[in-house]
Amino acid sequence: MSANHKTLQYEQALRAIGRHLDAEPVYQISMTEGPDGFVVRSQQSGRGPGTRSIEFGWDRLNDLVILQKAGRGLRKRPPRHAGLWANFPNGHEDYFRALGHILDAEGASGLKVDEVPEGIAVSYDRRVDGRTERQETTMHRADVEEMLREAQSRRDLQTA
Numbered sequence: 001m002s003a004n005h006k007t008l009q010y011e012q013a014l015r016a017i018g019r020h021l022d023a024e025p026v027y028q029i030s031m032t033e034g035p036d037g038f039v040v041r042s043q044q045s046g047r048g049p050g051t052r053s054i055e056f057g058w059d060r061l062n063d064l065v066i067l068q069k070a071g072r073g074l075r076k077r078p079p080r081h082a083g084l085w086a087n088f089p090n091g092h093e094d095y096f097r098a099l100g101h102i103l104d105a106e107g108a109s110g111l112k113v114d115e116v117p118e119g120i121a122v123s124y125d126r127r128v129d130g131r132t133e134r135q136e137t138t139m140h141r142a143d144v145e146e147m148l149r150e151a152q153s154r155r156d157l158q159t160a
């Protein structure tokens with residue numbers, strides 16, 4: 001495990017991954033956390049073959065966080081969100097950032113995210129009373145919308 005993992009929170013790491021995914025349309029994402037970072041698999045189109053796999057090691061994520069911070073305020077590319085993500089103004093980036101905030105608060109580890117027909121299946125481990133419990137949920141569109149509203153409210157309070 002890289003030393004960068006200890007300094008990089010889920011909120012930062014997942015936001016960087018989300019922003020990277022928003023650079024081009026992706027479908028049916030599946031993300032798994034391992035000791036060296038994350039592996040994200042996705043379809044390149046809504047139908048048919050064309051699976052793509054991207055590894056986001058902790059060092060790469062740290063570099064992406066720095067690069068993306070440096071690019072803030074520059075003109076953004078037009079939205080290229082696809083599938084379920086087309087319903088959200090900032091696609092994967094805001095969703096993963098908000099999810100990361102929750103995971104950091106929970107002291108989570110071992111994250112797995114899968115886009116499923118019902119929405120987004122999320123599972124992770126958390127420590128409760130000295131033992132590890134697996135948390136699992138499927139977030140429907142309304143759940144994601146509420147999570148994004150809460151995240152925006154937190155950001156609004158921070159800038160006020």
